[in-house]
Amino acid sequence: MSRVGQSKITIPEGVQVLQEGNILSAKGSKGELSTLIDKLVVVSIKDNIITVVPNDKSPKGRALWGTTRALVNNVIQGVSVGYVKEMEIVGVGYRGSMQGNKLSLSLGLSHAVEMVVPDGLSIKMDGNTKLSISGADKQKLGQFAAVIRSKRPPEPFKGKGIRYVNEYILRKEGKKK
Numbered sequence: 001m002s003r004v005g006q007s008k009i010t011i012p013e014g015v016q017v018l019q020e021g022n023i024l025s026a027k028g029s030k031g032e033l034s035t036l037i038d039k040l041v042v043v044s045i046k047d048n049i050i051t052v053v054p055n056d057k058s059p060k061g062r063a064l065w066g067t068t069r070a071l072v073n074n075v076i077q078g079v080s081v082g083y084v085k086e087m088e089i090v091g092v093g094y095r096g097s098m099q100g101n102k103l104s105l106s107l108g109l110s111h112a113v114e115m116v117v118p119d120g121l122s123i124k125m126d127g128n129t130k131l132s133i134s135g136a137d138k139q140k141l142g143q144f145a146a147v148i149r150s151k152r153p154p155e156p157f158k159g160k161g162i163r164y165v166n167e168y169i170l171r172k173e174g175k176k177k
Helices: 059-081 138-150
Strands: 015-020 023-028 031-036 041-046 047-055 083-090 095-099 100-108 113-116 120-126 130-135 161-164
Touching: 015 041, 015 138, 031 059, 041 059, 059 095, 059 138, 083 138, 095 120, 120 138, 130 138, 138 161
Parallel strands: none
Antiparallel strands: 015 023, 023 031, 041 047, 083 130, 083 161, 095 100, 100 113, 120 130
């Protein structure tokens, strides 16, 4: 029995949820999102509570039960509260800046790395080295944060690079003479 799938989702104030066929869409203060519901799972909306039940007891149906519940919960939370990822740039001479809709990163390369911020996401810079990415879509936000981090991942000897604020870098001892 899925521990995630059997818990119910409460729809917060100001969020409208519609289900048309196998597409569940939600609209709130942070935007509008939708997710696809598989045929092996039944989603029902009643009295501001969403319940997810497997259609059949096959292993795939039971696996999709918890996954679908988590995806629906991410949509509801995204349109009502939103998601935020905090990142920091560590290293001498490493910095970032916003230029319109582009994030420009100076990471010790021969050129500045410029990235266009996807629709639905916003970046707020706090100084040159701290940035917070916010948006309603959890998947899009996590993917963009991972792409930013991949431009200069933190290295284990000095800890230089781009990392999440809550990330711990396991430091290594350098070579000995």
